[in-house]
Amino acid sequence: MKASKSSATAELPLLKKSSKRAKILANWELYLFMLPALLYFLIFHYFPMYGIQIAFKNFVPSMGVTGSPWVGFDHFERFFNSYYFWDLLWNTFSISFYELAIGFPLPIILALAFNEITSGKFKKTVQTVTYAPHFISVVVMAGMIITFLSPSNGMIVMLIEALGFNAPQFLTDPAWFKTMYVLSGVWQSTGWGTIIYLAALSGVDPQLHEAAIVDGASRFKRVLHINLPTILPTITIMLILNMGNILTVGYEKILLLQNSLNLEASDVISTYVYRAGLVDAQYSFSTAVGLFNSVINVILLVTVNWIARRTSSNSLW
Amino acid sequence: MNIRSKAWKLLMVGGLGASLLAGCGGGEEAANNAESVTVSKEGFPIVEQPITLTMMAPDVGIQNWEDMVVLQEMEKMSNIKFEYKNAPKDSFETKKNLVFASEDYPDVFYAAGLTASEQLKYGEQGVLVPLEGMIDEYAPNFKALLDEYPDVRKSITAPDGHIYSLPVVEFSQHWYRNPMWYNGEFLEKLGVDKLPETTEELYDYLKRVKEEDPNGNGEADEIPISSVTTPAANIRDIRTWLLGAFGAYEEEIYVDDSDVVHYTPMDESFKHYLEYMNRLWADGLLDPESFSQTAEQKKAKGQNNQLALFSDWNAYMTKGGEPSTEDPMFLPVRSEYVEKAAIAKNRGITTGAFAITKTNPHPEASLRWVDYLYSYEGALLFNKGPEGTLWEYENEADRTKKYLPVPDGQDREDYRATLTPNYGIPAPTVTTDDIGKGLTTDFDTWVSEETQTKLLDNGARIPFPALFLTVEEQSEINSLNSDLSTYVKQMEAKFITGAEPMSGWDNYVATLKKMGAERVAEINQAAYDRWKAN
Amino acid sequence: MVKAMQESKGDKMFLIGTYIYLCIALVIVLYPLIYILSASISSPQAVNSGEMWLFPKDITWAGYELVFNNPKIWNGYLNTIIYTVVGTLLNLAVTLPAAYALSRSDFIGRNWFMGFILLTMFFSGGLVPTYLVVKNLGLIDTMGALILPVAASVWNIVVARTFFQSTIPKELQEAAHIDGCTNIKLFWKIVLPLSAPIVAVMALFYGVGHWNSYFSSLIYLNSESKYPLQMVLRQILVLQEMSAEMNGAGVSGEIAQAMNSKAETASLIKYGVIVVSTLPIIAVYPFLQRYFVQGVMIGSVKG
CATH class of the missing domain: 4.10.810 (Virus Scaffolding Protein; Chain A)
Known part of the structure; x- marks a missing residue:
């Protein structure tokens, strides 16, 4: 207890420089620990970063990154002036948030449920099965969605009609696109998403449970007051990381589910860039849009991290 | 440098050079040595001393190129050995760009599908070597082709007057898109012996299909006309044909008979087409799944004998079973707005198939090598493999051939793909009817007759010639099109399905204009005028 | 009661x-x-x-026959296993020490390091400059090109750091230091053995990443003998799916026919390929599950 207090005070800026140096020296091995990672990021990420300048250039591969002519903010203007700019932004944000709202809590609930089960076989089976969809390729995934939702013979449509309801036009009705996209994503990734929380749950102190049982706490209460707080740091960090990815909606699956009827709900930034680049490898344009995405993402990440730091003890920095 | 090149010459004299050069493949050392190789202007071998070059090409992954009989034979004949830098067909574009970016140029590009703007950009940069000066001397076959078809020369010459690449020339392939086919059984069942010639007759026929149960299963499960949606395009397979009924040759850009370039989506013809399609949709004649289903799903309906009119390479590929002459080709119909239907014909030429880079030490020899592919013998070799493997001459004088049984009873096309690289890639060559002479089946003959009588004889023509835009024009078009094509695609679907009433047409055209549709037509008009004047 | x-x-x-x-x-x-x-x-x-x-x-069984009759498939499996094992070991060696260092509150400058790493999650130089780096390092067409450029992931470092931070009690570290234990010893002898769950998770995340990856091999590899499984499977698929778009240059009646007959098996293969490429890695999962048992760590600390 005493020791931990002293290390807490060590973080105060009041401390003298000399003791900071002492601390660095005492922990020199930690810098060694960082070294491989730092080198890696330096070589494979920072070194190529000069490539970002092509967002402000007209990149011609044979002229190289530095040799291509500058065009200033042309590519950004083209993107911002696009007829679809606001639609794209809205669709990207709404799909992302929708996905986060449904897809984020489910793995946590599932992991907590797994944790309650002691029977080895059942637990193992369900875990392995729910984790399997992660490996299904996007092409097959989209193919299955289209097959299951086909108005003429789709399994799900048949089921809805057998129950006496009128099945909506899932594939072509813009109102259904986001739901279709998000739910199929949830189906594919929830099981996989539990893994990280299961690992975090292994850190739960059994003694806390024993004590709580003696106090007569119900199972549900113990989950709520012991298990959940244990994994809260992980949840917080995952949430922050996810927020930092909010504008990053992959194009592949959307493209495969997109058609001209649901376009108004399904067109996102990445599909737009994909189409623009398709004609003639427009590296510069896609880099510019990517840069725009990154800036927004960074702003969101910093904001969420700031909130997290204010309200909890967990944050990225 | 000088000393080095002298040293190399000495080695050559010693007879060692050849083998050493073969080992180092291209590269700078070889470049220094270029003058010492004499390239013969006709006949084989092309060079006396063997040389080695590198070739970049897309690959479908069936056979390693070093092991292909055709390429081995070519090497033996020409004394030119190639080292192959292949990239899988679907990632070829990415690799190609990396090659340009990292200045790791191969000596030649084969079947590379270089776009017009790539040819211009890299040509102006000096990465691609201009070929026009060498063609007269080192490409007799290709020159003969250019002399015979001046349009080909026009189409491959860049606005700066240079020829940076050689094309694929396909004179035996006339289809612009896969044709549409009628289900013959339905026609017979409904007692139709004269195919519809106008849009109204077509409408009536489709209506009867819907109502009179031509597949005879007692259910009204017939789908008069069906189409598919892919990420690249939607209902494109039927659009080309129905659009023609209202006077537009193509869905994006076409030039009319008085040399005026049209941007189709804001053409009056497009409006009439939408009205007609909307009628088909409203009356349940157009498959309601046309905007969402995959090609496989459509095919399953065909095999279920539900489709009356559909697009495919041949009808049996959708219907299943054996090739049959019972399912006639769609005869382009015309509407009351036009005298005759507009029918699109394949350009027959695709540029960017073969190019030589600046690091190539032997451009003349390379050109001679590829020139052989534009001769009848060379094209035949690369198309069908060497004589005696899959085919042999029945009468060499009039070029009639017959098929030999495929070794090990394999699939003929699969086996062919192990012999030659020209399988599903845009390879530089010329295909003429002579090549397949004698090898065609009765069904093939029937298909060509259908093509002749229904399309070619009815005035099929090229909607818009293959031509070059300047780099600036191209980039302006690209940036205009990224919004335009999305908007057109979306609105077309809305008009057809009735989500947007036809009264919205004027607004739609106004929006198109705001997005720069007129500019697209203008740029293409300018390019066309240049092409025409040449 | x-x-x-x-x-x-x-x-x-x-x-x-x-x-x-x-x-x-x-x-x-x-x-x-x-x-x-x-x-x-x-x-x-x-x-x-x-x-x-x-x-x-x-x-x-036509789909599976087509996949397994391809002579390249076994070589592909072998390559993938090698890339996955070697790659994952390297990932762990880079990620875990860094994550542990970043988890220590007495590690001066950790926020700077964190920022340094996080920035790469958002800003990247893009395909071409990265390719040039790999090329200049002489890695083109080597195993290194599939492993070194993905030696660590920001996401995973952050996740591992969070785990260390929230489950390794500070008391433990201080007690070890009082006993004269160096940081290296502490990490190797105490922290790692206590962190079996996160090691398992990291191995799984990275391993699956290597297993499924094809883009690096597509860009950096030239020789087919080095292709991983996913590349081989992709080649098979591409060939089958050429039928989808039968327009344009290079297509003749014969090819159209051949493509048509292949289109039949194309959809079969699409599903078969998933099974072939996924079963081995799914089979690994149950073995890793035992590391996710509640209380493993605390039990061993106290015991």
């Missing part, structure tokens, strides 16, 4: 509820999985027309 009875009843209900929830999850996920298995051996016609909806119909 009465209270305890009631509560255990509540507990039972809760447990039953949990089981029901899991069973629903199981069914929802299981159905499409069975569908894929069935689709990989049913006739494509039955699959596309919707006749096959659960159990295989008109069973055919």
